[in-house]
Amino acid sequence: xxxxxxxxxxxxxxxxxxxxxxxxxxxxxxxxxxxxxxxxxxxxxxxxxxxxxxxxxxxxxxxxxxxxxxxxxxxxxxxxxxxxxxxxxxxxxxxxxxxxxxxxxxxxxxxxxxxxxxxxxxxxxxxxxxxxxxxxxxxxxxxxxxxxxxxxxxxxxxxxxxxxxxxxxxxxxxxxxxxxxxxxxxxxxxxxxxxxxxxxxxxxxxxxxxxxxxxxxxxxxxxxxxxxxxxxxxxxxxxxxxxxxxxxxxxxxxxxxxxxxxxxxxxxxxxxxxxxxxxxxxxxxxxxxxxxxxxxxxxxxxxxxxxxxxxxxxxxxxxxxxxxxxxxxxxxxxxxxxxxxxxxxxxxxxxxxxxxxxxxxxxxxxxxxxxxxxxxxxxxxxx
Numbered sequence: 001x002x003x004x005x006x007x008x009x010x011x012x013x014x015x016x017x018x019x020x021x022x023x024x025x026x027x028x029x030x031x032x033x034x035x036x037x038x039x040x041x042x043x044x045x046x047x048x049x050x051x052x053x054x055x056x057x058x059x060x061x062x063x064x065x066x067x068x069x070x071x072x073x074x075x076x077x078x079x080x081x082x083x084x085x086x087x088x089x090x091x092x093x094x095x096x097x098x099x100x101x102x103x104x105x106x107x108x109x110x111x112x113x114x115x116x117x118x119x120x121x122x123x124x125x126x127x128x129x130x131x132x133x134x135x136x137x138x139x140x141x142x143x144x145x146x147x148x149x150x151x152x153x154x155x156x157x158x159x160x161x162x163x164x165x166x167x168x169x170x171x172x173x174x175x176x177x178x179x180x181x182x183x184x185x186x187x188x189x190x191x192x193x194x195x196x197x198x199x200x201x202x203x204x205x206x207x208x209x210x211x212x213x214x215x216x217x218x219x220x221x222x223x224x225x226x227x228x229x230x231x232x233x234x235x236x237x238x239x240x241x242x243x244x245x246x247x248x249x250x251x252x253x254x255x256x257x258x259x260x261x262x263x264x265x266x267x268x269x270x271x272x273x274x275x276x277x278x279x280x281x282x283x284x285x286x287x288x289x290x291x292x293x294x295x296x297x298x299x300x301x302x303x304x305x306x307x308x309x310x311x312x313x314x315x316x317x318x319x320x321x322x323x324x325x326x327x328x329x330x331x332x333x334x335x336x337x338x339x340x341x342x343x344x345x346x347x348x349x350x351x352x353x354x355x356x357x358x359x360x361x362x363x364x365x366x367x368x369x370x371x372x373x374x375x376x377x378x379x380x381x382x383x
Contacts, residue, residue: 003105003364004032005356006098006124008115011039011057013209015274016110019129019153019178023108024050026353034102036095055094056087058112076138079113092118099124105360106148116143125363127151127356130171131273132160132304133295140295149359151352153177153273155343158304172355174348179274180258181281181344189262199229202328203264205257205279206234207272210291215242217317221268222248224324233260258282266331268317271298271305279311281344283337286311287327310340 005027010016017037021044024033033050037043038057046052056062059080066084074081082088095115098104099122107119110129117139119126125148135144144150144167152159155175159168184192195201202225206212212235219242222230230248254260261267261282269275270291279286288311290298305311312331318324345351 002030002032003360004034004102005360006095006102006104006107006119007033007035008095008107008109008112009035009037009042010111011037011042013207013272013274014042015153015178015207015209015272016129017042018044018274019110020108021046022178022349023352023356026349028353028357031357034098034104036091036098038091053094053098055091058088058091058114062087077117077142079137079139081114096122105364106356108151108356109143113139113143116147120146127359129153131297132158132301133293133297134300135295136162148363149355151355153348154276155308155345157308158301158343160300160304161307172352174345174352176277176281176344177348177352179277179281181277182258183282184259184262186262189259192256192259193231193263195229195263200225200227200265201229201231201263202266202268203260204230204232204234204236205261205267205269205275206232206236206291207270207275208234209272209293210235210270212236213268213270213289213291213317215239215244217319218242218248219244220321221318221324221328224321225328228265231260233257266328271301271311273301276301276305277344280340283340285331285335286340287331288313289317290315308339308343309334309336310343 007020009020020035024046027033029049035050035052036055037052038055040052040054064086065082069083072083095118104124107124107126109116109119109126111131116126116128127149128143128147130150130152150167150171152171152173154173156173204213204218214237216239218232223245226245226247228247232250233254236250258278261278261284264284266285266287267279268287268289269279271288288302288305290302302313306313312334314327318327
């Protein structure tokens with residue numbers, strides 16, 4: 001019987017689930033896959049050979065948690081491990097029971113340093129999804145260093161400068177993984193989203209992982225470029241003091257983000273992974289403005305985008321008319337669509353599936369050399 005793969009999916013945003021679904025569809029039908037996630041509604045369609053198990057959230061309070069133990073310090077090797085949470089116990093019990101009876105070939109973690117370490121403690125080899133950010137702390141290092149392999153859902157040229165050669169050698173880079181990077185024809189896209197021929201369109205995009213951009217600076221930008229049509233998709237934080245001109249329109253959540261991006265003359269967007277891959281595939285002039293995320297993930301990704309020459313980066317939205325004029329001019333001047341499109345790999349899900357299968361084969365192929373009977377170098381003798 002073929003050993004299954006396990007897959008933990010963080011339920012914030014949709015990018016984690018979309019990556020998982022893409023890999024699931026690309027794996028051989030004979031490879032069973034079991035997904036653990038706190039939500040069911042974030043997944044696109046999954047193949048029949050995929051099992052999905054819902055677990056309690058590891059991060060959200062339900063009211064059943066003890067509130068008396070916060071004085072107990074959290075070790076540096078853990079990020080989110082509060083004491084007295086029955087939901088965490090149930091989630092971990094569900095996963096470890098599955099480890100025991102399923103005997104998995106691999107556990108893929110997207111993302112949780114604690115579950116990655118749990119897999120290692122339970123003697124299950126794991127693959128850790130690699131994200132940008134200041135992640136040199138002991139918790140992340142334990143998850144990365146203990147992994148059989150690392151999977152980066154972006155092009156190798158977007159690797160962080162502090163990832164050493166050894167880390168990169170264990171990493172499968174897959175630009176565009178989990179994102180529909182098919183780009184609609186520009187004029188067709190403009191017709192679909194209601195943009196007249198010759199009309200300049202400036203698109204503002206915020207992903208699903210946060211609260212979006214503030215309304216007030218967008219109003220300043222729209223007043224600075226009054227002949228352009230400004231459209232926002234995704235969340236916008238409302239400001240009571242914002243004064244918006246008539247040339248800005250907030251469309252909220254849309255099902256045709258790819259059409260909006262393809263239709264735009266300039267895109268202003270945060271640096272969540274799905275948003276990044278869609279803009280890079282479309283090859284549009286891009287003013288990248290990172291949002292707050294844990295470990296400065298979006299700021300580190302913005303730095304990588306700037307180094308690769310595929311986006312113009314500002315740490316925050318411009319706050320004045322002159323700031324907006326300069327930022328938009330710089331974005332148009334630095335635009336390199338061919339370089340942007342080179343960040344998207346051909347068939348990234350299929351390449352990832354082949355890498356995972358090859359890694360599993362390597363891990364579970366019997367070795368001709370007998371295992372040592374003496375303790376490993378870092379193993380302590382019994383007291």
